[in-house]
Amino acid sequence: MSRLDIEDLGISFGGIKAVDGVTFSAGAGEVTSIIGPNGAGKTTLFNLVSGVYTADTGRVGIDGTDVTGKPPHLLARAGMARTFQNLQVFPQMTALDNVMTGCHMIERSNLLADLLGLPSSRRETAKSREAAREALRRAGLEKLAERPASELSYGQLKRLEIARALVTGCDILLLDEPAAGCNAVETREVDDLIHGIAQEGKAVVLIEHDMRLVMRISSHIVVLDQGRKIAEGRPDQIRNNPDVIAAYLGAHGAAEAEAANA
Numbered sequence: 001m002s003r004l005d006i007e008d009l010g011i012s013f014g015g016i017k018a019v020d021g022v023t024f025s026a027g028a029g030e031v032t033s034i035i036g037p038n039g040a041g042k043t044t045l046f047n048l049v050s051g052v053y054t055a056d057t058g059r060v061g062i063d064g065t066d067v068t069g070k071p072p073h074l075l076a077r078a079g080m081a082r083t084f085q086n087l088q089v090f091p092q093m094t095a096l097d098n099v100m101t102g103c104h105m106i107e108r109s110n111l112l113a114d115l116l117g118l119p120s121s122r123r124e125t126a127k128s129r130e131a132a133r134e135a136l137r138r139a140g141l142e143k144l145a146e147r148p149a150s151e152l153s154y155g156q157l158k159r160l161e162i163a164r165a166l167v168t169g170c171d172i173l174l175l176d177e178p179a180a181g182c183n184a185v186e187t188r189e190v191d192d193l194i195h196g197i198a199q200e201g202k203a204v205v206l207i208e209h210d211m212r213l214v215m216r217i218s219s220h221i222v223v224l225d226q227g228r229k230i231a232e233g234r235p236d237q238i239r240n241n242p243d244v245i246a247a248y249l250g251a252h253g254a255a256e257a258e259a260a261n262a
């Protein structure tokens, strides 16, 4: 059974359909990639799915429950977490504290208990710290836990953001360009991490322009162009699809996608 079901999702900005009737599903243990040219509607689609935008049409379902229009913190409690296209880390805070900020998405905080430093609040903080250490370990960053984020390399920061999403205990992980700006070695590390997360049974949905990464790790690819889904299928089906080559891959991208197989 799919964990995430997107049906006929759409939104317009000033008369332009940024996302136009998109339907797809993402299964547990799978990596579903969303690809397409700049402006195709990929990030807008993520913003609709993760509750940042309210859709004009369609529905979002998690494990068969309709969660359309729910705000991000409720979706987080329902098991969905996401990262953003641009790094959103606090450079002066340690790697551990950065990951702990992810815990706030799912905590039912009690401000009075926090202010008074009551035992319940201290217990909650200790639990969050433990979960954050585990998420850092999962992302291969445990040795850097006490370092300020400003001392981490770019690739480590990209994995730190994934750790911050993982700490919520999510079953569905949305990653917006997780390897953007990474060199080949860093991309491989991100690739291994994502692959491992999917193998643990989570549904991973990612937006990515790096065709080698996409073709290597995707179970399933959805292609958008001008807000609409123009193709979907396994990597081998997508890399040979003439509509996808014409709209996005072009000759160069198709060769790059092919090289991922080599």
Ligand SMILES: Nc1ncnc2c1ncn2[C@@H]1O[C@H](COP(=O)(O)OP(=O)(O)OP(=O)(O)O)[C@@H](O)[C@H]1O
Pocket (backbone or CB within 6 Å): 013, 018, 036, 037, 038, 039, 040, 041, 042, 043, 044, 045
């Ligand atoms: N808040 C907004 N207001 C108006 N137009 C928007 C808004 N957000 C997105 N758009 C428009 O919607 C379209 C889709 O943009 P989106 O950022 O989703 O594309 P994308 O596929 O993620 O592109 P990229 O690969 O460059 O990140 C674009 O024409 C964009 O200008």
